[in-house]
Amino acid sequence: MVADEPTFARLMVAAQNGDKAATNVLLSEVGVWLERYFRRRVPPHSIDDLVQEVLIAFYTKRATWDPSRAFLPWLAAIARYRWVDHLRKVYKHESKELLEDDAVEDSEEEVVMARVSLDRLFGELPAAQAEAIELVKIGGLSIRETAEKTGQSESLVKVNIHRGLKKLAALVEKAD
Amino acid sequence: MNTPTPTPAPRSRAELIASLSEEITPVRRVKPSQGYALIALGSVVAAVISVVLHRLWMGIFAGEASSYFWIINGLLLVLGIASTAGLVAGSLPRVGARGNAPAWSAAMLAVVPVAALLGIATAAPGDTHATSGLMFWKCALYALCAGLLVAGSAIAVLRRGAPVSLERSGWLTGLAAGSLGSIAYGITCPLDSLAHVGIIHVLPVPIAAVIGRFVVPPLIRW
Known part of the structure; x- marks a missing residue:
């Protein structure tokens, strides 16, 4: 089961504060969400590479998420950007x-x-x-x-x- | 005997996650207000440098500036604010509808040079007022130079964020740089005819927008 919006948001706040355990859980959940996202968009054998690429982008740009805004649209925007790339x-x-x-x-x-x-x-x-x-x-x-x-x-x-x-x-x- | 170094296997997702989690550090959130502040600072610095190099036109405070001066600089300011707002909003990843205020602001500003050109085309023979100040094309160049500072600030904002629409960010950077740069230089220029302000001072906007469209995306790609 993929985490819901509040869970993602809570984990992300912890990750922005440098919590290692929360980051581990968050990245795993984000990976599952991305796998679903890309399943309808790229050939199956490209999914894992793209998921890893987005995970790195997600990690690098984690400071750009604002807790007052929804998490999943932010993640979707990053995923779509990488897909276009x-x-x-x-x-x-x-x-x-x-x-x-x-x-x-x-x-x-x-x-x-x-x-x-x-x-x-x-x-x-x-x-x-x-x-x-x-x-x-x-x-x-x-x-x-x-x-x-x-x-x-x-x-x-x-x-x-x-x-x-x-x-x-x-x-x-x-x-x- | 040296054994050949085995080719490393592709890293699995689990390994990647473990490594990223291990390296995690606290981050300072990127806030839109910082973006606005940086672009405003770039504009102020551009204005200060313009004043130092060309001297402030005191006619602005003495009530000598024509209505054209105020109207056109007002439109430039509206476009500058609209494009800055769009640029800062676009520096953070998001999906959904985007405002088209910059496009409408640019369209409103475009009315000015059209009106100035119509004025020139329909002027009576020998009427020099309609073309007054047109030959001082260097003002457009100075405004573009001032816009470089605004563009530098905008690019810094975009690089710090994570823009997901590079082409749009490029256009907006150019529009902001052209309009705010034109105002920054414009406060030093004593020529306030419709032909001069409406054409020469507006010209940097489309030029900067086109340059921004092609130059900025490679600089902000992430």
Whole structure:
């Protein structure tokens, strides 16, 4: 069972005052909460890395929580910031890959995010961009296969993936 | 014989938590009031340096300043306060609706140069009043320099906090620096025509905003 808001707030006050035991419990509970948060947003094998990354950010920025405000929205904001950062890294990696190599790597590591989140975000993208990302990054088709299937040129497929991923990262950052 | 150093296994979450808990120390909470104070201090220092370098325009106190001077500097102040408030609020992690007061304040200020340009465009031939003070473009440069101090304070506030929207923080830093910097320098400038104050003294705001948008995010990333 994940701790509730008052428990989190109480533990956080103790952590801000340097209480080691409370910090240990708090970080463990925050870890569980983050695991749930990311479960719908990133591929399963990326969750633990991202959770650890957020735990470090959480720890480093613990002075920015104000006890007069709710704890969980504060934590959610940090988690979302790290998630966007993760997307940006993926986007940069994907852009570089598209510019350097015609072939698409089969690594799941670079899949932008879990389908659940993508379905909603895809609605915001032009159809051609969403289709290119879906076929190449999720369906696993090559650029050439995607070009044949969609009727777009290979260059256009690459451009659509490049622009679509960039827009996705921006959409996530802007969404509250 | 040297044995090869084993590659360390990736740290588990439990190990990370244990290590962070062991190193925990008490922290001083970051308060919004500190952010306001630091940006206000940066603005005051910018104004003092401007006065030292250019001398205070005494006409402000002698009742010589035109209505344009007061109205435009008033709008700059409103924009400065709105963008500072947005910036300080955004320096602490939060989710939910964000106020758009800075955008509306900037839109109100934008009316001034448009009005000044319309005045110039519709002025009778030979009417020099409409373009009075336009050639003193260096005022915009001095205001931007004054804005650097405000921007420095704003960046310090953001670095101390944990802004989660870097692009927005960049825009707000630029808006605050441009508007408050313009006021800080503006108290030394005796040119108070609509064309001069409305165009030359407002110009630093969009320039600083665009610079802030691109320069600030890498400086506050965490």
